[in-house]
Amino acid sequence: MGKVCDHAGEPAVRKGPWTLEEDIVLVGYISQHGEGSWDNLARAAGLNRNGKSCRLRWLNYLRPGVRRGSITPAEDAVIRELHAALGNKWSKIATHLPGRTDNEIKNYWRTRIQRKTPPPAAKARHQRPYRAPATTRAMAASEGASSSSSSSHDGSAAGDYYWCAKPNRDQQQACFYQDAVAVSDGASAASESQANSAAGDCWYMEANPDQGARYSQKSVAAKKAVGLDGWSASTRQDSSTTAAGDYSYPYCSELDSVADAVKMVDADSFWNVVDNFWGLGDFTGSRRYILNENVS
DNA sequence: AACAACTCCAACCGCTATTCG
DNA sequence: CCGAATAGCGGTTGGAGTTGT
Numbered sequence: 516m517g518k519v520c521d522h523a524g525e526p527a528v529r530k531g532p533w534t535l536e537e538d539i540v541l542v543g544y545i546s547q548h549g550e551g552s553w554d555n556l557a558r559a560a561g562l563n564r565n566g567k568s569c570r571l572r573w574l575n576y577l578r579p580g581v582r583r584g585s586i587t588p589a590e591d592a593v594i595r596e597l598h599a600a601l602g603n604k605w606s607k608i609a610t611h612l613p614g615r616t617d618n619e620i621k622n623y624w625r626t627r628i629q630r631k632t633p634p635p636a637a638k639a640r641h642q643r644p645y646r647a648p649a650t651t652r653a654m655a656a657s658e659g660a661s662s663s664s665s666s667s668h669d670g671s672a673a674g675d676y677y678w679c680a681k682p683n684r685d686q687q688q689a690c691f692y693q694d695a696v697a698v699s700d701g702a703s704a705a706s707e708s709q710a711n712s713a714a715g716d717c718w719y720m721e722a723n724p725d726q727g728a729r730y731s732q733k734s735v736a737a738k739k740a741v742g743l744d745g746w747s748a749s750t751r752q753d754s755s756t757t758a759a760g761d762y763s764y765p766y767c768s769e770l771d772s773v774a775d776a777v778k779m780v781d782a783d784s785f786w787n788v789v790d791n792f793w794g795l796g797d798f799t800g801s802r803r804y805i806l807n808e809n810v811s
Numbered sequence: 812a813a814c815a816a817c818t819c820c821a822a823c824c825g826c827t828a829t830t831c832g
Numbered sequence: 833c834c835g836a837a838t839a840g841c842g843g844t845t846g847g848a849g850t851t852g853t
Binding site: 552566 | 838840846
Binding site: 531533575623626627 | 818822
């Protein structure tokens, strides 16, 4: 095992944080074909990842039912009790905490309990939201909407952040608002300012029952109309609700790869991802999501 | 504001267990 | 039973984000 990556002529197997498009492809494939046989699955889905990586990503983050957010005091107590009885049997402990993964519990134990830091209820420090991998990081405003602004941070040099307004299944779209890195913390924390951020561009993630899902861009800066990309004008106009002016829907080179990947899945798969990342049921505010580190 | 130190966690690695031909 | 492939588990780490100075 593990020798699949170095054949001459084949691209090296990707490592590191998962991107949004990879997540969508994985969720889409599993929703259609089921899980298992991970190496084959990775190949069949067209993911340049090894099977272990796909399995881990699915089980720990994409699989339905995975809970996010801080460990509750009750869960903390269970973890302590079970660890005393079972030791580092993280997977066994995880079976007693529905929705929690062994990895999460392991991390929690090592960072909060083993290091003798206080349990969550007693912690006065800033509460970190769920954090997705670097390039696909949802800056959840959860842990209660109250912490949404305190969790904001735009200072990364990695690239721009994207706000996500509440996904709207009726309109078959989710809207991502771009905030430039240069935008201050305070500005980014105010979701109301998102559409008119310095960057000025919005990326729409849309799902169409007939055509699958893809992105389109509303570029305030460009202010030029471009050719059809497969979406009806009415659909696009309907989605352009945040600013006046002309809109363009160019697909940057970076976004082309996203669109290509996204087009591989159907609308249901797209919404599975949206549901998993943003949790329509308990959505309380805007969340930020890095679509691509290098989108400019 | 800038920097350093610290915290946290996603994802990796290596190993073992299980399955299958 | 054997060996290869696959799945699962636990330890570790890189680096992004946060906090303190």
